[in-house]
Amino acid sequence: MTPITEVEGRRVALSNLEKVLYPETGFTKAELLHYYATTATALLPHLRDRAVSFLRYPDGPGGQRFFTKNVPPGTPEWVTTAEVPRSSPDSPARMVLVQDLPSLVWAANLVAEFHTHQWLVQRPEEADRLVFDLDPGPPAHIVHCCEVALWLRERLAADGIEAYPKTAGSKGLHLLAAVRGSSSERTSEYAKALAVEAERALPRLVVHRMTKSLRPGKVFVDWSQNAARKTTATPYTVRARPAPLVSAPVTWQEVADCRSPAQLEFRADDIAPRLADHGDLMAPLLNPESATALP
Template identity: 70%
Template sequence: MTPITEVEGRRLALSNLDKVLYPATGTTKGEVLHYYAATVAAPLLAHLDDRPVSFLRYPDGPDGQLFFTKNPPPGTPDWVRTAEVRRHEAQSSRQVVVQDLASLVWAANLVVEFHTPQWRAEAPRIADRLVLDLDPGAPASIVECCAVGLWLRERLAADGLTAYAKTSGSKGLHLLVPLAPTPSEQVSAYARVLAVEARNSLPELVVHRMTRALRPGKVFVDFSQNAAAKTTATPYTLRARAEPTVSAPVTWDEIEDCEAPGDLVFLAGDMAGRLERYGDLLGPLFDPDLARPLPDRA
């Protein structure tokens, strides 16, 4: 029998709570739901607020079928908010916007990664943040990503911009910069300039092109996720990996001290303690006083 629970006045049917989703740790679906509802709901909802969500679904765990969807899944309750999304002049669709705890629990019950764009539903294609995805090519690891991230932090600071960081929850590192509202194409162009400059300054470490043959042993500075049609793993989302890894905010001290890949791997069970110690390290992204325009030369 499928358990029925009530969340903020909404009745939800939660399925297969004893199902093991992460065999490496024995983590069950019920534990995943508890993580979202009880551990990270407040900061995660802040990062999901008014942003159309794309879902990477993995209902049978990371070793099962994975499929990416931007449309509201079949059976989406009518009380879950959706918004019309127009990424291009001639193309529009509707997507889920996770605005409250009930919607978060409903989405988590589908077993998903949460992915969001750099803009809000109320202002499509107008970015309020810049993202740089640092993706290592083996044998490079997050250790090399940290070195590149530190260089980029200083480069952004030279333009009056402040970078904050999180792990991707996979192999790499994400840098996030709060911006005054800026058209996505302008942010993309500026991010590309940064990637090229990083490649020119750190040629032994960095590539800025996606070509696989160029990437072994180097860090790909992926600027493309600033495009209006692209999304990035939302802070605090679990990832479809062997273990329940989290796209976790980190301090610059932790980045400077990173000496081995395992130094910046965080699991669901780590997050309550980190939130108690640090709060939301990406909270400054919401401070309008910290949002800066791109430099004139961008």
């Protein structure tokens, strides 16, 4: 019988709580749900009012993985949903919004990574985030991403834009900044221009094109996630990796001091102590006053 729990007055069905999702560490589905419930104060503001794509892995990272963008069958009626534009304005999609703790617990029970757009559902025509995904091509790794991130930080600062780093939760880094007054197209153009500039400044280290033959030993500065249809892993989401790694906000000092990949590898049980020590390092992104117009 599927257990039912009450979360802030909502009845949420939970399933397979003893299932081991991460055999490498013995991390169970119950522990995953506990992680999301106890991280909700930091996580929810980064999900709120953003349509969520779920990368689901119900049998753990070693099992089947698939993206769910439309509202999943069986979604409770009290979970907020919204129509969002697709490539064709005549065929909008209806997607989930994770607005509160009950919907977060319900979504966590699906066993999924959370991915969100760089715009709010109220204003899909206006990007409010700028994002760079720094993806290392072996033998390059996150230490090389840190070098690129520091260059991008200074370049963005020259345009009055403050960037905030987080681990990808896999092998690279993400940089996010709050922007205003631009379309996704304009934000993508700006991000591409900086990626090209980074390649010129750091030719031994950076590539701005996705072509696989160009990427070994270099950091791909992926600017394309600024496109309106693209999504990026949300801060604090657990990733479908062999261990329960988290896309964790980090300090710039941690980026500058990184000398080995293990220094910027954070698991689910590392996040509560980090929040106690640092608070939400990406909280400034949530303040409209921190948003900067692109040059």
